[in-house]
Amino acid sequence: MSAGSAAELFRRTFGRDPDGIFSAPGRVNLIGEHTDYNGGLVLPFAIDARAQLAAGRGDSSKVRIVSAQKPGEVVTVAPADIEPGAPAAAGWPGYLLGSFWAVRQTGRPLEPLDLVLDSQVPSGAGLSSSAAVECATVLAVSALAGYRFDPLTVARLAQRAENDFVGVPCGPMDQTASAAAADGAVLLFDTRAGTVENIPFDPAAHGLAILVIDTRVAHSLADGEYGRRRASCERAADVLGIRQLRDVPFSGLPAALDRLPDPELRRRVRHVVTENERVARTVALLRAGRIVEIGDLLTASHASLRDDYDVSCPELDLAVDTALAAGALGARMTGGGFGGSVIALVPAGRIDTVGAAVTAAFADHGWTAPVLRSVTPAQGARRDA
Numbered sequence: 001m002s003a004g005s006a007a008e009l010f011r012r013t014f015g016r017d018p019d020g021i022f023s024a025p026g027r028v029n030l031i032g033e034h035t036d037y038n039g040g041l042v043l044p045f046a047i048d049a050r051a052q053l054a055a056g057r058g059d060s061s062k063v064r065i066v067s068a069q070k071p072g073e074v075v076t077v078a079p080a081d082i083e084p085g086a087p088a089a090a091g092w093p094g095y096l097l098g099s100f101w102a103v104r105q106t107g108r109p110l111e112p113l114d115l116v117l118d119s120q121v122p123s124g125a126g127l128s129s130s131a132a133v134e135c136a137t138v139l140a141v142s143a144l145a146g147y148r149f150d151p152l153t154v155a156r157l158a159q160r161a162e163n164d165f166v167g168v169p170c171g172p173m174d175q176t177a178s179a180a181a182a183d184g185a186v187l188l189f190d191t192r193a194g195t196v197e198n199i200p201f202d203p204a205a206h207g208l209a210i211l212v213i214d215t216r217v218a219h220s221l222a223d224g225e226y227g228r229r230r231a232s233c234e235r236a237a238d239v240l241g242i243r244q245l246r247d248v249p250f251s252g253l254p255a256a257l258d259r260l261p262d263p264e265l266r267r268r269v270r271h272v273v274t275e276n277e278r279v280a281r282t283v284a285l286l287r288a289g290r291i292v293e294i295g296d297l298l299t300a301s302h303a304s305l306r307d308d309y310d311v312s313c314p315e316l317d318l319a320v321d322t323a324l325a326a327g328a329l330g331a332r333m334t335g336g337g338f339g340g341s342v343i344a345l346v347p348a349g350r351i352d353t354v355g356a357a358v359t360a361a362f363a364d365h366g367w368t369a370p371v372l373r374s375v376t377p378a379q380g381a382r383r384d385a
């Protein structure tokens with residue numbers, strides 16, 4: 001994206017300069033999957049693909065929104081009509097309108113405004129394109145109204161837009177990564193404590209690269225499986241008499257499993273508790289500068305998501321297995337699962353070999369070719385101008 005493309009489209013559409021340019025990134029999760037709604041630990045980072053938003057105080061009584069990815073459409077809504085379930089909330093405008101709504105829910109008066117979106121975060125790839133749009137919009141709407149939210153507040157409001165306006169029951173990870181991640185770092189987010197810490201993460205300095213393999217299998221959090229996993233975790237916590245599965249320490253896992261009669265619940269709990277432990281071990285290795293050694297933890301995370309949590313799919317499994325066979329040090333599905341992307345830790349010199357092997361394996365199965373991206377940790381949501 002050229003830095004000024006959203007601004008340029010704003011000028012063309014509304015015939016004046018925007019008052020500000022804002023952007024927020026997509027994310028991948030290094031490790032810590034399906035732990036964020038259990039009070040657990042996650043370790044995502046922001047990627048160098050961003051949603052950019054040019055914003056201007058309205059010169060009409062309406063909120064008007066435009067997207068570079070939907071040429072020719074100008075969505076015009078009276079602020080009073082921006083409510084969950086409103087017709088204008090359906091489809092892509094919902095992410096922007098929901099973010100406007102979430103900021104207004106804090107009790108702050110908001111004036112009409114014009115917003116132009118240009119997002120380079122691919123949608124449907126499990127890279128949190130919606131969180132990127134929401135975080136950029138919360139930032140834009142609040143800044144133009146003269147409010148200053150810290151990154152965790154931006155994230156909370158963006159998540160509120162997704163949960164209560166768009167209607168997707170996601171946890172807090174994606175929006176928090178998009179809002180609070182720092183350049184060159186992974187974000188350790190303790191979802192129980194509500195604390196974040198950026199931990200330096202520089203694979204290139206260790207001769208490594210991060211390859212993201214988009215399986216092109218559409219994933220949807222709204223299709224019910226995600227909600228069912230959440231419900232299982234809540235049921236297990238109920239049976240165990242605890243608030244959230246975070247309350248089961250790794251050392252207490254065998255005892256907790258003994259108290260769960262249902263074999264499926266046992267597997268769900270085993271995933272969540274072991275995954276929290278894997279995040280903690282990954283963090284310890286990163287702090288010790290032993291990044292090369294995290295590969296096995298990534299691969300173990302995938303096995304747990306596949307076998308205990310049942311959120312993988314054949315395309316994700318093939319991408320992981322092929323990447324490992326071609327020389328990746330570790331690989332796992334990233335995000336909610338059922339499609340979306342795999343993340344692989346690869347010696348920099350082998351990135352082409354690994355990518356080619358996965359592409360060939362998909363072709364052998366007659367599947368759509370995967371999309372390969374090498375990603376580096378980038379800066380979270382910010383005002384660009």
Ligand code: GLA
Nearest residue numbers: 033034170171172173335336
């Ligand atoms: C999706 C959700 C996140 C998180 C992951 C699984 O990305 O949006 O909140 O639950 O799935 O780790």
